[in-house]
Amino acid sequence: MKSARSLVFLSVVVLGVLSLRPAFATATCTGRFANPITDICWSCLMPLRFGGLDLVSLGQEDTPNPGGSPVCLCPSQLRVGFKVSFWEPVRRVDVVRRPFCMTSLGGIELNPGFDAPRGSRYSQDSTATSSFYQVHWYVDPIIFWLEAIFDNACLEQSSFDVAYLTELDPMWHDDELTFIFNPDVALFGNLPARAACAADCVSATAGFPSNTLFWCAGCQGSLYPLDGNVQAHIGGVQASSLEMTRLIAKMHREGLMWAASGEDGLCGYYPQPIMDKTGYKYQMLYPVPQTAKIAGKCCQPLGRSTILWGAGKEYPFEGEDFAYMVFRKRNCCQGAFWRHERLYADLACRHMPLGLLGCSSLGAGGITD
16 A cells, blocks of 8 residues: 555656656746836936036946037037936847847747757856857837937937847857957957956956957956857856847947947947947846845946846846846037028028128028127
């Protein structure tokens, strides 16, 4: 009788294990669309500067801003105004194990009709662990599509969109193909170059990363190659932060992401093939929204150590895919616009002798001091 009960119990256990095998065999697509009110680190927009003065800072970190006069001029856009700087949330990034799993869209899974490399984590030897992830790039100028501010030329004016899927990029999982777009990786694949990244880690943890060490991603490791293969996997938060940083650099290298800071950014965006690492901050949206502040901050520059802010942000099953909000530094000339041809002619006539460009016929319609 006792042996019969033992046999029944063993059968139940075996059947239970067999029924659970599919759940362990494949990664499940999980996710959540971030609440734009409660899940965004809105203090990361700061410091907000206007005309060279700090309006609101809330103790947030910032990079140097254009100096000189607080007044700015953009001749090509006929704009005169004051220098403004802030950090604008403009992009969202998924880092996932399961191909076509859209974590930021609530965990929906696309079915394009073909397969793509799956995320993996493997050990090369007893001391090193490597991993691979797929990454998704969303255009997400959240201030604009929330309509929180209307008709402001300093904000990126576009709608939420899925802009880039690494599943469709054959170079994302192949180090040799990636060499086509970043051949400079051959210069930094040596031990001294890798060791120099320790200095970038210190710089990013104390403030912002060093652009001198442009081949480094701070404490996350080497920025190169610009693909999904992570040679040194410490944890999911560290590896996903590195993948996000690599994708931003890849977008810059391919001309799909432009810079907006510094003197050159006052009058608009400009191409930047080698990314300015100090031009971005980011926060986690999934699996755990990073809204609890550490030392008064709930976002961080690229490359900062994940030891403090990343603790408790990864957990088994539903907490192994990640989503991030990316903030881009914005320097802008905030002022008035002249949209009419008459006003354009009036402005030109102030600097032209009478008789040129028909200025003598403008009469009292010209701009007066």
